[in-house]
Amino acid sequence: MTADISLRPADHPAIKSGKIGVLLVNLGTPDGTDYTSMRRYLKEFLTDRRVIEWSPWKWYPILFGIVLNTRPQKVGKAYELIWNKEKNESYLRTYTRNQSELMAKRLHDLANVKVDWAMRYGTPSIASRIETLKEEGCDRIVLFPLYPQYAAATTATVNDKAFQKLLSMRWQPALRTVPDYHDDETYIEALAQSVERHLATLDWKPDMLLASFHGIPMSYFKQGDPYYCQCQKTGRLLRERLGLTQENFMVTFQSRFGPEEWLQPYTDKTVEKLASDGVKRIAVINPGFVSDCLETLEEIAEQAAHSFHENGGEKFTHIPCLNDGEDGMKVLEKVVRRELQGWV
Numbered sequence: 001m002t003a004d005i006s007l008r009p010a011d012h013p014a015i016k017s018g019k020i021g022v023l024l025v026n027l028g029t030p031d032g033t034d035y036t037s038m039r040r041y042l043k044e045f046l047t048d049r050r051v052i053e054w055s056p057w058k059w060y061p062i063l064f065g066i067v068l069n070t071r072p073q074k075v076g077k078a079y080e081l082i083w084n085k086e087k088n089e090s091y092l093r094t095y096t097r098n099q100s101e102l103m104a105k106r107l108h109d110l111a112n113v114k115v116d117w118a119m120r121y122g123t124p125s126i127a128s129r130i131e132t133l134k135e136e137g138c139d140r141i142v143l144f145p146l147y148p149q150y151a152a153a154t155t156a157t158v159n160d161k162a163f164q165k166l167l168s169m170r171w172q173p174a175l176r177t178v179p180d181y182h183d184d185e186t187y188i189e190a191l192a193q194s195v196e197r198h199l200a201t202l203d204w205k206p207d208m209l210l211a212s213f214h215g216i217p218m219s220y221f222k223q224g225d226p227y228y229c230q231c232q233k234t235g236r237l238l239r240e241r242l243g244l245t246q247e248n249f250m251v252t253f254q255s256r257f258g259p260e261e262w263l264q265p266y267t268d269k270t271v272e273k274l275a276s277d278g279v280k281r282i283a284v285i286n287p288g289f290v291s292d293c294l295e296t297l298e299e300i301a302e303q304a305a306h307s308f309h310e311n312g313g314e315k316f317t318h319i320p321c322l323n324d325g326e327d328g329m330k331v332l333e334k335v336v337r338r339e340l341q342g343w344v
């Protein structure tokens with residue numbers, strides 16, 4: 001039976017439709033480096049149960065009693081060192097916005113597609129961007145968590161947040177979530193070329209290349225998170241493509257948080273040990289980060305470099321993330337076009 005359009009009340013809202021949205025989502029970032037902005041950001045981040053899986057009964061007294069009183073100042077100072085002063089924002093935000101604008105240009109042949117970006121924590125929120133895409137007529141949305149390797153703490157929490165928004169909508173858009181692309185050949189090639197191009201600008205060659213990924217607690221891995229295995233595979237494919245061996249290439253894990261055991265080997269301890277063992281020249285790449293951010297620019301390019309030199313190392317270089325460069329955009333475009341199949 002077809003609906004009788006004459007039954008439509010005069011005040012029934014006119015709803016646009018027929019378009020497809022592509023929503024790029026990265027982790028998030030504080031709006032400023034001041035205490036209040038940092039605290040707001042960390043509170044949203046660290047109350048996410050996909051990130052901290054401890055029961056709130058155990059975690060909240062520590063979070064609200066200690067962490068949120070001390071960490072905002074400490075991390076705010078670190079953010080200040082890597083703040084994009086020209087735009088007054090973090091680089092993660094700058095790169096994510098640029099990726100969205102560049103993606104829109106690259107998809108110009110698809111007239112019905114609109115591209116936008118959001119952050120899991122902070123602004124612009126996933127809910128606000130889904131709302132806008134829907135208002136603009138998108139009844140289908142490709143949701144792209146910008147993580148090459150799947151982790152519940154990153155990919156799943158982006159998906160959760162999007163579906164949570166859909167819970168409140170009468171006319172939901174169809175939602176497609178983008179899977180990981182940890183072994184995609186365009187991605188591996190882009191990483192390899194970024195290493196080769198960067199090393200060609202130096203007048204020295206590294207004795208060791210570290211591929212440093214963000215860590216997760218070991219318990220998350222034991223419960224079935226595929227993240228560790230995907231990082232290992234990305235690392236192996238990159239090593240093979242670069243023609244390196246296990247003597248001069250290592251996968252390590254950084255950014256430990258809290259007292260638990262995290263994935264090992266730890267990047268900071270490895271950097272110290274390599275220097276103490278007499279390795280003089282190292283390079284570090286962060287294949288799991290689509291864009292440079294606090295964890296790459298401060299923790300690796302600043303802190304790890306400092307610790308390498310303190311312990312007797314001589315040359316340290318950080319290879320930038322793919323960011324909004326041509327090769328990185330090619331990877332993101334390939335994944336998006338693959339996921340748009342059947343819809344365009």
Ligand SMILES: C=CC1=C(C)c2cc3[nH]c(cc4nc(cc5[nH]c(cc1n2)c(C)c5CCC(=O)O)C(CCC(=O)O)=C4C)c(C)c3C=C
Binds near residue numbers: 075216255289292
């Ligand atoms: C238990 C805590 C954390 C888990 C698990 C975790 C996993 C995880 N994180 C990223 C990527 C990023 N993390 C970033 C910052 C950051 N991460 C944590 C904690 C966990 N992350 C904290 C508390 C912070 C904030 C800074 C700090 O207080 O140390 C960022 C940088 C954001 C920026 O604005 O620059 C990224 C990116 C991945 C990929 C991951 C698991 C796979």
Ligand SMILES: [Fe+2]
Binds near residue numbers: 214255
């Ligand atoms: Fe993190």
Ligand SMILES: [Fe+2]
Binds near residue numbers: 255295299
């Ligand atoms: Fe960190």
